Every structure is written in C-alpha cells, then in structure tokens.
Amino acid sequence: QVQLVESGGGLVQPGGSLRLSCVASGSIFRLIAMGWYRQAPGKQRELVAAIRKGGSTNYTDSVKGRFTISRDNAKNTVYLQMNSLKPEDTAVYYCNARIMSSDYWGQGTQVTVSS
Secondary structure, eight states, X not given: OEEEEEEOOEEEOTTOOEEEEEEEEESOTTEEEEEEEEEOTTSOOEEEEEEETTSOEEEOGGGTTTEEEEEEGGGTEEEEEEOXXXXXXXXXXXXXXXXXXXXXXXXXXXXXXXX
C-alpha cells in the first residue's frame, strides 16, 4: 500500500545538526501532505513540521528558525534539517504522509541530543 522509510536519526551534542529523510512509496499519487512528528518519553506525539502538496509549510513554535522541512518531489522524499539542536528536541521522530483521508506512518527514528 504505502510505505515510509526514515533515516538520519542519531546522537548529537547540543548545538549540533541532523538531517532526517523519509522516502514514500506505493499508492501515493493522491498525496496531500507530508510531515514530521515527534514523541518524547511521557509526552504526546506532536507535529513538528509539515509541507503540503502546494509547497506551503508550517512548524511548531519551538522549532521555528531552527528546523527546515523540504521535499524532493521527483524522489517522493521529505527532509527535516535540524540545526541548533537542544536536549528538549530528544524524541522519536516519525514521518507522516497524508493521502486522501488516511495517514501513514514510518517506524520512527530516534534523535537524542545530549552532551
């Protein structure tokens, strides 16, 4: 059906950078939007950034100015460039694709920011 494959997570020191990638495949010709969510221990999953088919983006306030979501339509890939990382960014990051009225999820990739 729809498959999302994530990569790029890891351990980084505060102030460092990571770039997450998510490749979508399958029945995605009706793709509406893609985005990144994260879930930290003891917290609800939250939207980090999203990019819609038309190219518009939105970010949660805590990452504005530090994170950038982008896409390569030819590769069906969405990226999340994360700069100036903080310990509070530590979470499992999940790729999301919205297709028609359905949401599809990747398995998640761990991002740990620690010195």
